[in-house]
Amino acid sequence: NDSIKIYIPKEQGIDILEENIPLEIVYEDYDIGIIDKPKGLVVHPGPGNQAGTLANALLYHFDSLSDYGGELRPGIVHRLDKDTSGLMVIAKNNTAHQRLSEEFKQRRVERIYWALVERNIKNDSGTIDAPISRHPTNRKKMAVVESSSSRIAITHYRVLNRFAGYTLVELRLETGRTHQIRVHMSYFGNPVVGDSVYGSRRQKFNTHGQVLHAKGLGFIHPKTREYMKFEGQLPRYFSELIKIIKSS
Numbered sequence: 001n002d003s004i005k006i007y008i009p010k011e012q013g014i015d016i017l018e019e020n021i022p023l024e025i026v027y028e029d030y031d032i033g034i035i036d037k038p039k040g041l042v043v044h045p046g047p048g049n050q051a052g053t054l055a056n057a058l059l060y061h062f063d064s065l066s067d068y069g070g071e072l073r074p075g076i077v078h079r080l081d082k083d084t085s086g087l088m089v090i091a092k093n094n095t096a097h098q099r100l101s102e103e104f105k106q107r108r109v110e111r112i113y114w115a116l117v118e119r120n121i122k123n124d125s126g127t128i129d130a131p132i133s134r135h136p137t138n139r140k141k142m143a144v145v146e147s148s149s150s151r152i153a154i155t156h157y158r159v160l161n162r163f164a165g166y167t168l169v170e171l172r173l174e175t176g177r178t179h180q181i182r183v184h185m186s187y188f189g190n191p192v193v194g195d196s197v198y199g200s201r202r203q204k205f206n207t208h209g210q211v212l213h214a215k216g217l218g219f220i221h222p223k224t225r226e227y228m229k230f231e232g233q234l235p236r237y238f239s240e241l242i243k244i245i246k247s248s
Contacts, residue, residue, distance in 0.1 A: 016045060016072065018059035019052065025061060026087065026230055031223045032100070033062060033075070033090040036232050040208060043079040045072050058090060065090070066097035078104055081179065083194075083209025085235050086113070087217040099222035104176065111173040112216030113181055114160070114234065116241065117190040118199065121167045125158045128184045132177045141197060142179045144187045153177045155184045163245045166193065170215075182210060193241070205241060213238055 021041070027034040037043075037054060044055040058065055058075050065075035068091070075090040077100045091097035103109050131150035135141040144153075154174035161168040167190065171181055182198045185191055191199030194207030218229035 016055055016059060016074065017051065019056035020060050021052065021054075021057035023054075023057045023061050026232065028062075031092055031096040032221070033092060034217065034230050035088050035090060037080055037085055037088055037214075039083055039085040039235065039237060042082045043073075044076055054088075062090065062092060064092045066092065066094045068094040068097035068101075077101055078176070080214055081182075081210070081212075084212045084214065085238075086214025087230055087232050088214070089217060089219065091222075096222040100219065103219050103222075107174060108220065110216065110218030110229070111176070111214065112218075112231075113171040113173070114213050114215045114238070115169055115171060115181060115185065116193045116211040116238070116245075117167050117169055117185050118193055119165060119167070119190050120162050121157070121159050121169060121188075121190055123159075125156075128155045128157065128188055129153075130184060130187055132180060132183055142177070142183050144183060151175075151177055153180050153184065155181060163242075164248070166245055168242065181212060205244070207237065207241065211238055211241060 024036040025033060026036055042049045042053045045053050055074055055076060067074060069076055075092065077089055077091050077097055080086060080088060089100060091100055130144040130153060131146060132142050132153040133145040133147055133150040135143040152175060156172040156174065158170045159167055160170055173180060182192055182195050186198035192210040192212050194203055194205065195210040196203055213235060216231045221228050
């Protein structure tokens with residue numbers, strides 16, 4: 001016959017303010033925008049990142065953005081990890097956002113990444129088909145796990161170049177699980193260079209995170225229904241590291 005009283009505080013909202021953060025806009029029309037996210041930029045506000053995010057930058061650079069994904073994610077249809085650079089599509093209205101989200105859900109969006117990984121990959125191409133779920137002991141990480149909670153994860157790879165102890169590889173995502181490329185490459189025995197979470201904690205190069213770049217993006221335009229494909233250049237941090245490895 002105990003009497004228990006519980007007081008639940010009201011949720012405090014977060015006001016996202018526009019910030020003049022430099023942002024490379026590759027393409028823009030009435031419905032969408034394509035941006036090239038720099039390395040080190042968090043996509044949207046969260047614990048410990050209330051400002052200085054891509055969301056803050058989008059509010060400054062775009063005159064309209066969808067709110068379909070919630071007030072903390074204006075215009076954001078999909079995300080990249082903080083230290084992963086590259087192309088992202090932005091929705092400028094809710095109709096575009098819904099249609100783009102469906103394209104991602106149905107696996108119709110072409111996503112091409114370049115990564116520099118440790119050690120040499122033997123085969124020139126192949127597919128990593130391994131389910132991903134939360135790490136069984138470290139809930140902040142993902143892992144290849146065979147369980148009922150695991151989700152199918154498929155990554156196609158193609159070797160672009162081999163160096164002494166490293167491989168430049170192109171990766172195409174068939175699915176889009178959290179940290180999928182980083183988890184799959186670690187599981188494959190070739191962790192992404194600079195990835196101290198899924199690779200070695202002691203990294204030879206001061207890369208400030210994984211050397212992973214979203215280089216290509218292809219999808220059906222949500223309004224015109226025409227297929228559009230974008231390809232970006234390798235960022236300086238990536239190309240400079242390749243030069244260092246080639247000369248060593």
